[in-house]
Amino acid sequence: MSEASTNYFVCVAEIAAKLDQATHIAQQLSLTASNARAVALRAGERAAGFRPLTDFIDRLAEITISSSKKINLLASRLSQTSADKVRADDAIEHFHAVYIKAKNSPYISSLDSQLMRCESVQEDLNRKYRRQIDQLSDELAMLSNELRNAVILATLSRVEASQAGSEYQEALINVADNVEGAAGKIKEHIKYSQQMVSILEEY
Amino acid sequence: MKTHKLFDNGSHTWLMFGRDEEKPEQIIDTNQYIVITKNNALLMDPGGIELFSAMLSAVIKQVPANKITHLFASHQDPDIISSLGLWDQALPSATLHSPWLWESFIRHFGMHNIHYAAIPDEGNSLKLDSVTLDFIPAHYLHSSGNFNVYDSKAKILMSGDIGAALETVEAPLFVEDFDDHIDKMKMFHQRWMPSNKAKNDWVQRVRKLDIDMMCPQHGRIFKGDNVKRFLDWFEALEVGLINKGSN
Numbered sequence A: 001m002s003e004a005s006t007n008y009f010v011c012v013a014e015i016a017a018k019l020d021q022a023t024h025i026a027q028q029l030s031l032t033a034s035n036a037r038a039v040a041l042r043a044g045e046r047a048a049g050f051r052p053l054t055d056f057i058d059r060l061a062e063i064t065i066s067s068s069k070k071i072n073l074l075a076s077r078l079s080q081t082s083a084d085k086v087r088a089d090d091a092i093e094h095f096h097a098v099y100i101k102a103k104n105s106p107y108i109s110s111l112d113s114q115l116m117r118c119e120s121v122q123e124d125l126n127r128k129y130r131r132q133i134d135q136l137s138d139e140l141a142m143l144s145n146e147l148r149n150a151v152i153l154a155t156l157s158r159v160e161a162s163q164a165g166s167e168y169q170e171a172l173i174n175v176a177d178n179v180e181g182a183a184g185k186i187k188e189h190i191k192y193s194q195q196m197v198s199i200l201e202e203y
Numbered sequence B: 001m002k003t004h005k006l007f008d009n010g011s012h013t014w015l016m017f018g019r020d021e022e023k024p025e026q027i028i029d030t031n032q033y034i035v036i037t038k039n040n041a042l043l044m045d046p047g048g049i050e051l052f053s054a055m056l057s058a059v060i061k062q063v064p065a066n067k068i069t070h071l072f073a074s075h076q077d078p079d080i081i082s083s084l085g086l087w088d089q090a091l092p093s094a095t096l097h098s099p100w101l102w103e104s105f106i107r108h109f110g111m112h113n114i115h116y117a118a119i120p121d122e123g124n125s126l127k128l129d130s131v132t133l134d135f136i137p138a139h140y141l142h143s144s145g146n147f148n149v150y151d152s153k154a155k156i157l158m159s160g161d162i163g164a165a166l167e168t169v170e171a172p173l174f175v176e177d178f179d180d181h182i183d184k185m186k187m188f189h190q191r192w193m194p195s196n197k198a199k200n201d202w203v204q205r206v207r208k209l210d211i212d213m214m215c216p217q218h219g220r221i222f223k224g225d226n227v228k229r230f231l232d233w234f235e236a237l238e239v240g241l242i243n244k245g246s247n
């Protein structure tokens, strides 16, 4: 029991840490978007097709940042629920020990109502825990889905870059690489978090 | 966990719980006390988290859970009150009487249901049915916010860490030969208690009380003349020392 409970705290903390890293990458991504916008402006007409792409890059960064925030909040709520769950499980375990040790006490039934109360709290917490896991898992899936657009964005960026003329081409291809790289790293963090969630689902 | 009756006059009873043979070896042995009146009970220094199920098992043999309406924690130490989070589940409508100084610290042990009644520095009283219990200031002995519990009818002073001795679980309940007992108390008082001034102030205050039994949270109970012997010895003792070779 205690080993499992340590595990769930560690898993939840790891999810929060991974999403923190994702937030940092997304912040860099939004910097990339504003650099790209400047380059595209300088490139003028030839990079006209690139400008709307920078808006998409921005949007992707924004979605990642806000979704990471949400996931962090869900993770911290889940951690609180886990702590409450450990406390409730612990109290019930202690009560059961008392029922054995003091089984001949004339007053032993005076504990019944408290045990029942703790057991109903425990059930509520178990339901809450499941619900929060589901929310976390949905949010991770949503973000992962959004990040699929990054591959398309990178491809389109490369196409547009090739038309921007040799002077700007390199800078714009660099933007495309950045987008692809950032999305890849964020996806890895999400994948790891999803593995943690599947461990949590087993408790 | 053993249970001993210390006092009973029909209107109320004092019990001591302690000498727990099942406790893990590395934790200090503690004495817990309860005053049971007609409809209520006050559990004093209920102990560490490691002791909780043994304590609740011992207590529930004496009183139904809903009769334990009050708890008292002399100070914030883990051997005094780290079980609070579990008592909080067992006695959700109880009141905990404890120094105001420690409220925001003691709450770290987990307190969602129990009510915290902060005792002011000068102390106060609790009326349990027909019995009045006084919370007597004992600050800096050893904790900077610390109280004893005095029952003028039973003439019992629950003295917390004052009078404590480090002993084995086989030790007798009462101090037999005071001079022999000094060795088991000296280092504890010199090393844990920081202030001669606070100590002498407490001795003066307690000398005015009529005491048959002085009941510490560790070690043995002082009875009759041994109470006065303790006060004399303690008054003369220099505390606030780190004294390696002595003891």
Ligand SMILES: [Fe+2]
Binding pocket: B075, B077, B142, B143, B161
């Ligand atoms: Fe203490």
Ligand SMILES: [Fe+2]
Binding pocket: B077, B079, B080, B160, B161, B217, B218
């Ligand atoms: Fe103590």
